Amino acid sequence: MPDSRFARSSTGDDPTGDVPAPTVRAVLHAVRDAEVLYIAFPRLQRALVIDPRPSAVGYPAALVATLAFGAGGEAAAIETLRPGRPPSARSIATTWGGSTRAFAAQGVLAAIVARLPAADERAIMEAFDQLQEAERGPVTAAPPSPPLDEPPVDH
Numbered sequence: 001m002p003d004s005r006f007a008r009s010s011t012g013d014d015p016t017g018d019v020p021a022p023t024v025r026a027v028l029h030a031v032r033d034a035e036v037l038y039i040a041f042p043r044l045q046r047a048l049v050i051d052p053r054p055s056a057v058g059y060p061a062a063l064v065a066t067l068a069f070g071a072g073g074e075a076a077a078i079e080t081l082r083p084g085r086p087p088s089a090r091s092i093a094t095t096w097g098g099s100t101r102a103f104a105a106q107g108v109l110a111a112i113v114a115r116l117p118a119a120d121e122r123a124i125m126e127a128f129d130q131l132q133e134a135e136r137g138p139v140t141a142a143p144p145s146p147p148l149d150e151p152p153v154d155h
Contacts, residue, residue, distance in 0.1 A: 017098045017099025017100075017101055017102040018098055018099075018102045018105075018106065019096065019097060019098035019102055019106060023097070024106050024107070024108065026094065027039070027094050027096060027108055028107065028108060028111055030092045030094045031108065031111045031112055031115060032111070032115070033090065033092065034050075034090055034091065034092035035051075035052075035053060035088040035089075035090035035091065036049075036050065036051045036053070036078055036087075036088040036090065036091040036092075037049070037050040037051075037091075037092055037093075037094070037112075038050075038074045038077060038078065038091065038092070038093040038094070039093075039094055039095070039096050040067055040093065040094070040095045040096065041067070041095075041096055041100075041131060041134075042067065042095060042097065043097070043099075043135075044067075044100075044131060044134045044135055045066065045067045045134075046064050046065065046066065046067055046130075046131060046134050047064070047065045047066075047067050047068065047074075047077060048062065048063075048064060048127055048128070048131060049062065049063050049064075049065050049077045049078055049080075049081050050062045050112060050116075050124065051078060051081050051082050051085075051088075052115070052116050052117065052120055053082070053085070053088070055082060055085070059081060059082050059083075060081070060120070060123040060126075060127075061116055061117075061120035061123045061124065062081075062112075062116075062120070062123045062124040062126075062127040063077075063080070063081050063123075063127055064127050064130040064131055064134070065077035065080060065081075074091075074093045075087065075091075078091065096108070099135065100128065100131050100132045100135050103128075103131075104128075109124075109128060112124055113125075
C-alpha cells in the first residue's frame, strides 16, 4: 500500500494550482519572520519582492522582478526596489510553485497585506495584479535542449 504522506506532488502538478500545506506553512513563516522577502514564482519567471522598511525617499514596498537565480540575483532585485539601502540581515528568499489564485486563497497574500503598513497595501496589490497578468499571458519557455547524443546547433 503506498504511503499517503507522499500522495500529493509538491512540483506544482496540482491542476488547481494549490500548494501542499507544509509548503504554505513555510512560506507563511517566511512572511512572518522576514524583514525583506523575495518570493520566486518559477512558472511565471517572476519574483515578488517585498521590503516594507521605512524609507525617506518613499520607494514602494513591493515590486515584481524578473526571476533571478541565486543570492546575487535576489540581492539585485532588492537593490532595484530600494537603491542604496543596506542589505537586511533578515532577508528571506522562498519559492511559490502554485498559482496566483492559490497564493491568495491559501492565505499568503492576506498575511503579506496584514504585515505591511496600510499605506503600502496599494503597492502589494498592484504587484500582485502584475503577477496575475503574467499568469494570464503566454508562457515563455526556454528552447528545448538537444538530446544528449547530439551536439548543440549554432545559429
